Amino acid sequence: MEEIYSKMVNEAMAAQWADVNIIKEKRGHEFKIKHAKGYVDVANKMEAVGNQDPSVIKLHKDSINAHFDILSELTKTVRPEDDPFVEHYQTPAILEILYKEDPEFRKSVEKFIQTIEKSEALIGKEVLRRYGGFYGPTCVVDFALIPGSTSNIVNRILKNVDIPIAHKQAILASKSWGMNTSYGFGEKFTNAIEAGKSLNEAIKEEIEMIKFIYDRPIDAQAKLMDDFGHESFDVRKYMGEYKKKMEPAVAAAMESEVHYGNIVTIPAYCVGDIAHHVAQSTFNMCKDDVVMGVIEAVSTVMDNTLRSNLKNFKSEYEVLSLATGSTAAATECILELDGFNAPTVVDLLTKRFHNYVQLYPTRGAAAELHNHDFMDMIYRGWKLIDKARRVKNGSDAPITPKIGNFKVDLDPIFKNEVIMNPQRYAYPACAITVRFSALMRLADYPCLLTSEPVTATMMTNIIALHKETPGAPARVCKDCATACLVDFRHQYCQYREAV
Numbered sequence: 001m002e003e004i005y006s007k008m009v010n011e012a013m014a015a016q017w018a019d020v021n022i023i024k025e026k027r028g029h030e031f032k033i034k035h036a037k038g039y040v041d042v043a044n045k046m047e048a049v050g051n052q053d054p055s056v057i058k059l060h061k062d063s064i065n066a067h068f069d070i071l072s073e074l075t076k077t078v079r080p081e082d083d084p085f086v087e088h089y090q091t092p093a094i095l096e097i098l099y100k101e102d103p104e105f106r107k108s109v110e111k112f113i114q115t116i117e118k119s120e121a122l123i124g125k126e127v128l129r130r131y132g133g134f135y136g137p138t139c140v141v142d143f144a145l146i147p148g149s150t151s152n153i154v155n156r157i158l159k160n161v162d163i164p165i166a167h168k169q170a171i172l173a174s175k176s177w178g179m180n181t182s183y184g185f186g187e188k189f190t191n192a193i194e195a196g197k198s199l200n201e202a203i204k205e206e207i208e209m210i211k212f213i214y215d216r217p218i219d220a221q222a223k224l225m226d227d228f229g230h231e232s233f234d235v236r237k238y239m240g241e242y243k244k245k246m247e248p249a250v251a252a253a254m255e256s257e258v259h260y261g262n263i264v265t266i267p268a269y270c271v272g273d274i275a276h277h278v279a280q281s282t283f284n285m286c287k288d289d290v291v292m293g294v295i296e297a298v299s300t301v302m303d304n305t306l307r308s309n310l311k312n313f314k315s316e317y318e319v320l321s322l323a324t325g326s327t328a329a330a331t332e333c334i335l336e337l338d339g340f341n342a343p344t345v346v347d348l349l350t351k352r353f354h355n356y357v358q359l360y361p362t363r364g365a366a367a368e369l370h371n372h373d374f375m376d377m378i379y380r381g382w383k384l385i386d387k388a389r390r391v392k393n394g395s396d397a398p399i400t401p402k403i404g405n406f407k408v409d410l411d412p413i414f415k416n417e418v419i420m421n422p423q424r425y426a427y428p429a430c431a432i433t434v435r436f437s438a439l440m441r442l443a444d445y446p447c448l449l450t451s452e453p454v455t456a457t458m459m460t461n462i463i464a465l466h467k468e469t470p471g472a473p474a475r476v477c478k479d480c481a482t483a484c485l486v487d488f489r490h491q492y493c494q495y496r497e498a499v
Contacts, residue, residue, distance in 0.1 A: 005313045007049055023286050062245070086276045135147040142176070376480055379484065
């Protein structure tokens with residue numbers, strides 16, 4: 001298994017550094033699709049080893065290549081307003097391939113759609129709660145089953161559908177880690193209410209939209225982009241071409257008996273680095289030296305920590321846990337350099353959320369999702385750093401958080417020229433909020449801190465070892481920061497009840 005652990009670390013960190021290095025080189029410049037070629041190149045080096053199923057790796061690689069090639073043919077760049085959606089065109093196409101190749105699965109989806117129609121009370125209650133901010137900050141497209149998430153609602157509807165459990169799991173996965181269209185539950189309802197329609201009319205519009213995204217996913221995504229005003233490229237051409245290019249990989253995965261829940265998810269999560277993480281919005285954000293410094297320092301902490309523990313891993317899940325835990329500890333460590341910590345920030349952003357709801361009742365369904373991700377990350381990091389501070393006590397020893405038995409190397413933070421010299425980036429005598437302000441930029445966009453390219457690459461490797469088990473959504477308590485520190489919402493989570 002040590003070969004698997006080394007492979008997971010090497011491939012994941014190659015993906016991370018491919019992103020970080022091109023962002024540092026091109027920040028402040030105009031983004032071109034070709035700038036993501038480095039990420040494509042490292043993904044193409046992925047190969048199955050040991051007991052890994054090659055068809056799972058093929059789904060990952062073929063999706064990245066199809067995405068890059070099609071975008072390169074359709075456009076030279078993608079405007080910032082359009083870049084969040086580039087990872088939402090894959091699952092609709094994959095679902096439609098499955099619908100065609102497996103009529104029984106299509107029948108199950110149709111039964112699910114019929115049950116959506118009968119779930120007016122549940123859907124009405126949930127979209128009303130989202131509209132009013134009942135759950136506090138939440139992530140509408142969370143990869144777990146947290147309150148207010150689409151996964152949470154879909155799971156509850158699926159409990160009442162008489163279809164095979166594997167089909168239920170695939171339908172659930174397709175709107176969690178799989179991104180079946182850009183639609184966030186509650187969007188139609190909110191806009192209808194604010195436009196003066198009745199509750200009944202608003203709920204009916206919501207139900208029709210939810211049915212649409214499962215019945216005709218490609219048409220639904222195209223219509224959503226029309227309504228949004230997408231300009232960067234022809235999304236219908238993209239999805240038509242992508243569907244053709246991915247048919248062999250999907251057929252191979254089906255032949256290999258990969259769980260449909262994995263087939264609908266793997267192709268989506270891995271493409272986001274092309275025109276989303278490596279994108280104009282990122283190039284603009286990272287013009288700030290401190291923002292760039294945070295990303296570099298946190299990435300180095302993760303890299304050093306993973307490599308120093310290669311001989312200590314006992315399972316593939318420990319590799320993933322250490323990757324995400326090390327960046328959580330690193331981000332919290334930087335936050336604490338300016339005298340802040342997770343409880344302070346969670347309190348701040350939760351209070352801000354309730355004001356935001358009142359200021360912007362038609363806010364996008366996804367508005368606070370990355371704030372939520374950021375809070376969860378620093379809350380995890382705070383618990384690790386807090387324990388490490390107690391162990392350190394009054395000694396001169398460095399702060400060394402531990403995730404299980406694995407030590408996290410925070411040294412790259414204290415060796416980072418930018419992070420440790422905030423006086424160079426503000427009024428020098430009063431530069432006490434510089435790093436915090438950079439982290440607040442990243443609170444809206446923590447994808448390279450959490451880190452998505454690393455998680456996507458590692459999860460593909462893990463699923464290749466366990467192709468029969470759906471990898472998404474996560475069937476665990478997420479330890480949501482706002483639920484643990486501010487809001488009382490644990491009882492509304494569905495992680496114990498996942499289909």
